[in-house]
Amino acid sequence: MALYGWTGRILRVNLTDGTTKAEPLNEQWAREYIGGRGVGARYLYEEVDPRIHPLDSANKIIFATGPLTGTSASCGARYMVITKGLQTNTITTSNSGGHWGPELKFAGYDLVILEGKAPRPVYLWIYNDHVEIRDAAHLWGKTVFETEDRIRTELGQPDAIIASIGPAGENLVKFACIMNDKHRAAGRSGVGAVMGSKNLKAIAVRGTRGVRLANPQKFMEAHWALKKKLKLHPVTGAGLPTYGTDVLMNVINEVGTLPTRNFREAQFEGAYNISGEELREKRLITNKACFACTIACGRVNRLGEGAGRWAVTTHPRNWKIATEGPEYEPAWALGADTGVSDLDAVIKANYVCNELGLDPISMGATLAAAMEMYETGTIGDAQTGMPLRFGSAEALVRMVEATAYREGFGNELAEGAMRMTARFGRPELFMGVKGSEFPAYDPRAVQGMGLTYATSNRGACHLKSYTIAPELLGIPEKLDPHTTENKAFWVKLFQDVTSVFDASGVCIFLTFGIGLEDLWPELAAATGTEYTLDDLLKAGERIWNLERLWNQKAGFTAKDDTLPKRILEEPIPAGPTQGQVNRLHEMLPEYYRLRGWTEDGRPTPEKLAELGIPA
Amino acid sequence: MKALNIIPEKCTGCMQCELACSWVQTGTFQPSRSLIRVNIFDELASYSPYTCFQCEEAWCMTSCPTNAIAISPATGAKVVLEQVCVGCGLCAIACPFGTVFYNPDTHKAYKCDLCAGDPACAKACPTGAIEYSEVGREAPWLEPWREMVNQNYLDVISG
Numbered sequence: 001m002a003l004y005g006w007t008g009r010i011l012r013v014n015l016t017d018g019t020t021k022a023e024p025l026n027e028q029w030a031r032e033y034i035g036g037r038g039v040g041a042r043y044l045y046e047e048v049d050p051r052i053h054p055l056d057s058a059n060k061i062i063f064a065t066g067p068l069t070g071t072s073a074s075c076g077a078r079y080m081v082i083t084k085g086l087q088t089n090t091i092t093t094s095n096s097g098g099h100w101g102p103e104l105k106f107a108g109y110d111l112v113i114l115e116g117k118a119p120r121p122v123y124l125w126i127y128n129d130h131v132e133i134r135d136a137a138h139l140w141g142k143t144v145f146e147t148e149d150r151i152r153t154e155l156g157q158p159d160a161i162i163a164s165i166g167p168a169g170e171n172l173v174k175f176a177c178i179m180n181d182k183h184r185a186a187g188r189s190g191v192g193a194v195m196g197s198k199n200l201k202a203i204a205v206r207g208t209r210g211v212r213l214a215n216p217q218k219f220m221e222a223h224w225a226l227k228k229k230l231k232l233h234p235v236t237g238a239g240l241p242t243y244g245t246d247v248l249m250n251v252i253n254e255v256g257t258l259p260t261r262n263f264r265e266a267q268f269e270g271a272y273n274i275s276g277e278e279l280r281e282k283r284l285i286t287n288k289a290c291f292a293c294t295i296a297c298g299r300v301n302r303l304g305e306g307a308g309r310w311a312v313t314t315h316p317r318n319w320k321i322a323t324e325g326p327e328y329e330p331a332w333a334l335g336a337d338t339g340v341s342d343l344d345a346v347i348k349a350n351y352v353c354n355e356l357g358l359d360p361i362s363m364g365a366t367l368a369a370a371m372e373m374y375e376t377g378t379i380g381d382a383q384t385g386m387p388l389r390f391g392s393a394e395a396l397v398r399m400v401e402a403t404a405y406r407e408g409f410g411n412e413l414a415e416g417a418m419r420m421t422a423r424f425g426r427p428e429l430f431m432g433v434k435g436s437e438f439p440a441y442d443p444r445a446v447q448g449m450g451l452t453y454a455t456s457n458r459g460a461c462h463l464k465s466y467t468i469a470p471e472l473l474g475i476p477e478k479l480d481p482h483t484t485e486n487k488a489f490w491v492k493l494f495q496d497v498t499s500v501f502d503a504s505g506v507c508i509f510l511t512f513g514i515g516l517e518d519l520w521p522e523l524a525a526a527t528g529t530e531y532t533l534d535d536l537l538k539a540g541e542r543i544w545n546l547e548r549l550w551n552q553k554a555g556f557t558a559k560d561d562t563l564p565k566r567i568l569e570e571p572i573p574a575g576p577t578q579g580q581v582n583r584l585h586e587m588l589p590e591y592y593r594l595r596g597w598t599e600d601g602r603p604t605p606e607k608l609a610e611l612g613i614p615a
Numbered sequence: 616m617k618a619l620n621i622i623p624e625k626c627t628g629c630m631q632c633e634l635a636c637s638w639v640q641t642g643t644f645q646p647s648r649s650l651i652r653v654n655i656f657d658e659l660a661s662y663s664p665y666t667c668f669q670c671e672e673a674w675c676m677t678s679c680p681t682n683a684i685a686i687s688p689a690t691g692a693k694v695v696l697e698q699v700c701v702g703c704g705l706c707a708i709a710c711p712f713g714t715v716f717y718n719p720d721t722h723k724a725y726k727c728d729l730c731a732g733d734p735a736c737a738k739a740c741p742t743g744a745i746e747y748s749e750v751g752r753e754a755p756w757l758e759p760w761r762e763m764v765n766q767n768y769l770d771v772i773s774g
Contacts, residue, residue: 071644072634072739099630106647182657210643220638231741285660287742289629294741296627300660322660 004214005067016116034503040064040082050554066505070105075507077291085189092189097290098181106207164202166357175362183324214528222521233513243276256577270341332440333364345393356404365437434459450582465494488591496540558601625744628662635739678709
């Protein structure tokens, strides 16, 4: 049977012996796990032993698109990178937008599975059926931007879309990203370092084929209805296009949820300086959309003249006058978390993160932990080479560069907050879960986010169940952020629904404006699979349980579903949320119960049988 | 008479127009077959959709040896008559703007025909960067561009 939505082919590349092979997609898995994050996880579950070291050549990296990637479905731009993450040792599913995922679909592949390890630096060139492993010795050490330009030039393909790693990935920085379209990142959990360990510098793709749909008429109707809904919604139709994701900065700060100076406080006095409003007024040139995106939250901001000492001078041709970002999370991590309120320094640090292939969330959070160690006297100038005080823009920009190249104290920062704080005997200063640093919401002030962080399958991650939406923004209904009541239910629901969105190949920002019931007709019409709404929720649950099971086999237990001591025991010192701690113990047992897991958080054989997951 | 009025400042580079156009052309989502192309100028932070101008002095039409390009009475668009087209590709070469294409599957030329008066790209654009509106309204960004082009021309003829 012909497949629709999916292209029905996967590309398998063995980097060790340089062979490439197109294979048929496992159709049953495609229907059960939808695509993207789901199918990718299923392949990883089948093919990779969870107990291996992430840098072992037996680890594989899977680039996966969903059935809606490359269609005109709003925000159908996403691809997922699935592998065993270096920073977390869990299964990792890092998502990125831009144009790379659709281009892979146009080349005729749903997934690319990369195996083994190349003997010397290489990059992969995919042009429809033509797949070639090319030498990348001349690209090794180059920045992301330079790599993209050089590959396009040497291939003579101005339309090729490139996903690459920067020096951070080559130097195995624990939180290195895979970057595409220069400023889009599959950011967290250290996927870039896994790619670097395989000596793979980049994957360049050009595709000229089409994505076919099962029921075009129905699809277009669903697409138009969804698009209209997005346009009319205040968040996706006005807030995000006008101020970008950084619209959250003032909102989150106002309600005392903005973690400041390594989570010592929950309000930042300099928040306005790094907010979306300020960015729009002082820096914004234009909005930029990912492929097929009808929201266009991306910011293209001015730098160069006027940016003073933080002007970008490293790469004159690219983005001479402009850079993308910072988004809310980087602005928080590089700004509020390190106490820096100098907008130009934050923009510069964010630019350098993109250029060198670093995850700015982990970067900022790790630096914040180092700053707290410095201010409490654990480390001094002898180790750091410069004062690492909270609020020092100087330290921020210098350390970002040093980290990517592992120079001086950057070599310590490159290990991430968990390993760095443990090395200096201050593990309690690591603010994160399972090796991954927290993103920009204080879980003491928003109870549901605490459960989200604790139970996420790739460590502290806000994207796997964004309960900020109901708890603070009132989407789809307003919940009290300070109670734990019913939060387990919401977190589970959001985890399952988000899994479906991720698996479909669309952006989860859609969930601000629409629900699963709006995505469902699109998905059904594109794939021709008679999904019911329940089937989709079940698919989401299946993906979640599969990832959980994989982590369990990798050695993770309920003991890892926890939060740092500061979050559980040290109350927020001031502001509207003064006195709050996260009461995870009130939510976790209920969450396990709702999931149908045992009391120690293990999926039961019955649950696995019900979902059709092989144990 | 209506025409496609493109306002680059509003474009976000989302490719919805390319998707819609390729949909009309092929029934699949295949931007490589789109007749409207979004040019992305990263260094200038600028995006611009770009398609056939339906120019008055249509070189594609005048160059066609079989008179296969005609003017639609309803929209004024220059349209390829597939029955007459022999697929020689002269029109694609003649077009100074690169907006006439050759389809290797059908061996015919194809170009923007304004979707018979209901252009899919304009409908699909989420930011209003492509409008299908009455002509006669001068695009404000055109003036400096025209000055620049004319200046180049004057520079050339004055040596």
